[in-house]
Amino acid sequence: MSLQWSEDLSVGYPLIDDQHRSLFDQFERFIVACEERRGPDHLRELFAFLDLYVSRHFRDEEGLMDRCGYTEAERHKQAHRYFIAQLAGLKQELAATGPTIQVIIRTNKALIYWLTEHIREVDTRLAAHLQQND
Numbered sequence: 001m002s003l004q005w006s007e008d009l010s011v012g013y014p015l016i017d018d019q020h021r022s023l024f025d026q027f028e029r030f031i032v033a034c035e036e037r038r039g040p041d042h043l044r045e046l047f048a049f050l051d052l053y054v055s056r057h058f059r060d061e062e063g064l065m066d067r068c069g070y071t072e073a074e075r076h077k078q079a080h081r082y083f084i085a086q087l088a089g090l091k092q093e094l095a096a097t098g099p100t101i102q103v104i105i106r107t108n109k110a111l112i113y114w115l116t117e118h119i120r121e122v123d124t125r126l127a128a129h130l131q132q133n134d
Contacts, residue, residue, distance in 0.1 A: 003112060004028055009119055011127030015064075019057045020119055026053070027111050034108075040099035043107065047091055054084060065126065068133045072125060079122055086110050 005024040010017050026049045033042040058080045065073040090110065094103050
């Protein structure tokens with residue numbers, strides 16, 4: 001399986017696109033590790049990256065929303081909070097059970113959804129608003 005960055009996922013706002021690319025790159029490394037049966041070894045590394053990434057990326061996006069008066073800001077922020085809660089649940093499961101195949105599968109599903117649906121739908125609307133209001 002491969003899930004790589006492509007320009008059709010670009011939201012057209014450089015700061016956001018660069019951060020999204022780094023998430024895709026990290027997830028692709030994790031997918032390769034899973035294919036090579038090294039997924040359990042890399043799961044904690046992925047979560048360490050996600051802790052830093054989510055904190056910085058969501059702060060940056062939400063700052064942009066606040067500065068430009070984005071009308072869908074609250075719904076977008078709710079999506080961020082939901083994803084943070086999802087990651088917290090996955091990290092709790094990881095701590096309780098270790099890097100099981102179930103944790104790996106749930107992590108993959110959560111990230112695949114985030115990388116495709118959230119970026120393609122939610123972030124694209126934000127970027128369109130940002131471009132109109134620059």
